[in-house]
Amino acid sequence: MALLNYLNTTHFDFGALAMLAPEAKRLGITRPMIATDAGVRAAGLLDKALEAWGDPASVTIYDETPGNPTERAVLAALEIYQAQGCDGVICLGGGSPMDLGKAVALLARCGTPLAQYDPLAGGRDKAKDIAPLIAIPTTSGTGSEASLGFVIIMEDGRKLTFASPLFIPKVAICDPELTLGLPPAMTAATGMDAITHCIEAFLTPVVHPPAEGVALDGLRRGWRHIERAVADGSDRQARWEMMMASTEGALAFVKGLGAVHAMSHAAGRIEELRLHHGTLNALFLPAVLRFNADVCEEKYARLREAMGLAPGADLADAVADLNQRIGMPAGLAAMGVTEDHVPGIIEFSQKDLAARSNPRRASADDYAAMIAATM
Amino acid sequence: MALLNYLNTTHFDFGALAMLAPEAKRLGITRPMIATDAGVRAAGLLDKALEAWGDPASVTIYDETPGNPTERAVLAALEIYQAQGCDGVICLGGGSPMDLGKAVALLARCGTPLAQYDPLAGGRDKAKDIAPLIAIPTTSGTGSEASLGFVIIMEDGRKLTFASPLFIPKVAICDPELTLGLPPAMTAATGMDAITHCIEAFLTPVVHPPAEGVALDGLRRGWRHIERAVADGSDRQARWEMMMASTEGALAFVKGLGAVHAMSHAAGRIEELRLHHGTLNALFLPAVLRFNADVCEEKYARLREAMGLAPGADLADAVADLNQRIGMPAGLAAMGVTEDHVPGIIEFSQKDLAARSNPRRASADDYAAMIAATM
Numbered sequence: 040m041a042l043l044n045y046l047n048t049t050h051f052d053f054g055a056l057a058m059l060a061p062e063a064k065r066l067g068i069t070r071p072m073i074a075t076d077a078g079v080r081a082a083g084l085l086d087k088a089l090e091a092w093g094d095p096a097s098v099t100i101y102d103e104t105p106g107n108p109t110e111r112a113v114l115a116a117l118e119i120y121q122a123q124g125c126d127g128v129i130c131l132g133g134g135s136p137m138d139l140g141k142a143v144a145l146l147a148r149c150g151t152p153l154a155q156y157d158p159l160a161g162g163r164d165k166a167k168d169i170a171p172l173i174a175i176p177t178t179s180g181t182g183s184e185a186s187l188g189f190v191i192i193m194e195d196g197r198k199l200t201f202a203s204p205l206f207i208p209k210v211a212i213c214d215p216e217l218t219l220g221l222p223p224a225m226t227a228a229t230g231m232d233a234i235t236h237c238i239e240a241f242l243t244p245v246v247h248p249p250a251e252g253v254a255l256d257g258l259r260r261g262w263r264h265i266e267r268a269v270a271d272g273s274d275r276q277a278r279w280e281m282m283m284a285s286t287e288g289a290l291a292f293v294k295g296l297g298a299v300h301a302m303s304h305a306a307g308r309i310e311e312l313r314l315h316h317g318t319l320n321a322l323f324l325p326a327v328l329r330f331n332a333d334v335c336e337e338k339y340a341r342l343r344e345a346m347g348l349a350p351g352a353d354l355a356d357a358v359a360d361l362n363q364r365i366g367m368p369a370g371l372a373a374m375g376v377t378e379d380h381v382p383g384i385i386e387f388s389q390k391d392l393a394a395r396s397n398p399r400r401a402s403a404d405d406y407a408a409m410i411a412a413t414m
Numbered sequence: 415m416a417l418l419n420y421l422n423t424t425h426f427d428f429g430a431l432a433m434l435a436p437e438a439k440r441l442g443i444t445r446p447m448i449a450t451d452a453g454v455r456a457a458g459l460l461d462k463a464l465e466a467w468g469d470p471a472s473v474t475i476y477d478e479t480p481g482n483p484t485e486r487a488v489l490a491a492l493e494i495y496q497a498q499g500c501d502g503v504i505c506l507g508g509g510s511p512m513d514l515g516k517a518v519a520l521l522a523r524c525g526t527p528l529a530q531y532d533p534l535a536g537g538r539d540k541a542k543d544i545a546p547l548i549a550i551p552t553t554s555g556t557g558s559e560a561s562l563g564f565v566i567i568m569e570d571g572r573k574l575t576f577a578s579p580l581f582i583p584k585v586a587i588c589d590p591e592l593t594l595g596l597p598p599a600m601t602a603a604t605g606m607d608a609i610t611h612c613i614e615a616f617l618t619p620v621v622h623p624p625a626e627g628v629a630l631d632g633l634r635r636g637w638r639h640i641e642r643a644v645a646d647g648s649d650r651q652a653r654w655e656m657m658m659a660s661t662e663g664a665l666a667f668v669k670g671l672g673a674v675h676a677m678s679h680a681a682g683r684i685e686e687l688r689l690h691h692g693t694l695n696a697l698f699l700p701a702v703l704r705f706n707a708d709v710c711e712e713k714y715a716r717l718r719e720a721m722g723l724a725p726g727a728d729l730a731d732a733v734a735d736l737n738q739r740i741g742m743p744a745g746l747a748a749m750g751v752t753e754d755h756v757p758g759i760i761e762f763s764q765k766d767l768a769a770r771s772n773p774r775r776a777s778a779d780d781y782a783a784m785i786a787a788t789m
Binding site: 051052246248249251252253254255256257260283286287290344 | 665
């Protein structure tokens with residue numbers, strides 16, 4: 040049975056940051072923790088958020104979120120949240136601060152350990168409540184501001200995906216102004232994350248037509264504007280469109296994701312490499328599009344339509360060409376992945392939540408072949 | 415600023431009616447009023463709902479909803495609701511029982527008179543709360559199960575549209591099984607209502623890309639399946655697709671509607687004619703598509719794509735042809751509208767909430783011309 044569940048409220052436009060104080064008031068947040076990272080602070084975006092908040096004395100700041108956030112960082116932030124008597128979380132940043140903030144908001148209300156909420160271990164219903172959460176993205180890719188998931192690298196090395204409608208931030212504030220200073224390489228990598236969300240969510244066999252409509256609209260915008268945003272970061276329309284593609288991608292992936300994300304999560308957990316999630320998605324996408332092609336013929340026609348490609352155009356080639364034009368690495372090897380890493384990527388890909396909703400079931404050999412093609 | 419607000423939960427599939435009892439329990443409804451009408455009861459659908467509920471003794475039934483519900487009927491139902499100590503409303507039917515049920519749920523919590531909640535008279539914020547509401551559509555057209563609006567003919571003759579996120583039913587149960595017995599004429603008229611929702615919502619200039627994606631997906635389904643559903647009511651796939659088009663149309667019209675709905679509301683308030691809303695939409699749609707054409711060039715290209723029409727095909731002609739194929743009346747005159755009615759339709763069209771979001775502003779003369787073209 041199809042469950043069509045849309046529960047988010049998003050303020051979206053240049054200047055939307057002005058909604059922070061009134062929305063926090065509406066949600067009853069008086070002593071927020073702002074979960075962010077050093078890069079966001081260095082870019083001056085934390086100052087902008089504090090200015091929009093208006094009362095810096097009431098704010099606790101946690102700016103030590105690592106890229107691909109860890110359980111250790113979540114617990115450190117939680118300790119500060121509790122010590123400071125915070126009553127809500129404002130996530131400010133890309134996917135990492137948003138995911139960390141979601142975890143803190145959950146643990147603040149429902150308690151540790153985090154692993155008990157793992158949906159693959161029957162933990163989905165253990166999350167009963169979450170502290171009020173406002174998400175303010177500063178990149179256009181993750182879409183975590185509108186999504187029901189977050190991903191944490193656990194102490195035992197697993198990269199776990201947690202998912203519940205509870206984890207959708209009560210309010211998202213999407214202000215493309217905050218992305219104007221994002222460098223070209225990050226614009227490209229996060230933009231490919233958004234595009235991959237739209238494509239993978241559309242392709243999962245879960246029945247959710249509204250989410251598919253949203254995915255195609257997001258893909259159309261992302262595909263047509265990513266090169267402009269990479270080439271000229273001050274192109275306001277391109278920034279607006281990329282942020283919309285990102286939030287639409289996340290609205291769409293209530294349907295689930297697929298093998299691209301399974302492999303990106305699996306490769307993203309290699310701690311010594313700290314690989315960027317969006318870049319991994321961009322690289323894995325062509326191989327997965329080739330792998331799924333036979334079972335997605337009708338849907339591929341609609342993807343081509345949204346992307347403005349000729350009927351019958353090769354989707355995987357189109358993505359690979361785009362990757363090259365926007366400066367993505369040539370392959371996994373160029374990112375530092377070696378043959379030694381491959382067995383681990385295969386193993387964790389198969390265990391990943393996203394693997395379950397790929398339109399075609401992938402065996403260990405299939406993953407090995409897709410990884411080899413992406414090296 | 416764009417406000418992207420999706421707040422509904424929909425169970426959708428053959429057999430979804432089984433979700434009624436558990437969802438009512440979740441919402442705390444123990445003594446529901448079922449708001450329905452004589453036709454729904456005669457078709458045996460009330461019995462199906464009572465069976466799904468399981469405890470008929472706890473249910474109060476109001477089955478006197480008129481087509482195009484009136485304030486008088488709302489107050490009659492409210493009196494029974496209060497006398498019976500009901501604690502929630504289950505709307506079962508097409509648009510009329512759903513709109514009546516929403517009004518009862520509002521008045522049960524916030525009090526009479528209904529007119530104080532008129533958004534055009536500053537009443538939007540006066541609605542603070544609403545009794546728990548479950549909507550079960552038995553036609554595929556209105557989409558009221560997923561929409562934030564309801565329409566009531568007031569004692570003073572106005573047809574008012576009330577709108578608030580509060581009025582989105584907490585849960586919608588969309589079971590295409592309930593539409594298998596709908597006669598061809600009603601299938602056609604309600605189906606054109608859904609198609610019009612998708613088209614008008616997509617065309618309004620309000621910025622809401624996710625809703626536009628949903629609108630196009632709904633249009634694609636509705637346009638490709640309405641003839642099958644009309645020709646063979648037992649075609650389960652066509653019934654499923656039409657119900658999805660209907661619910662997607664309503665998800666889309668959070669953006670607002672346009673001149674088609676302004677005129678349909680204005681003509682629908684003529685009490686001696688009791689004209690069907692979906693049929694009116696079908697008839698007005700070609701004239702409005704011609705009126706808007708110059709300001710919607712880019713969007714018309716996307717409508718053609720969703721409908722599978724050739725590039726450059728005339729949208730208005732395509733709709734008029736479809737109307738003929740599915741047995742819609744030849745024009746307003748054939749429905750009993752006379753020249754005497756026209757000044758009233760013009761007057762109330764201009765005052766209607768939907769008139770404000772038409773992509774091109776229509777004057778009294780413009781409305782006169784569109785009505786004349788539809789006679």
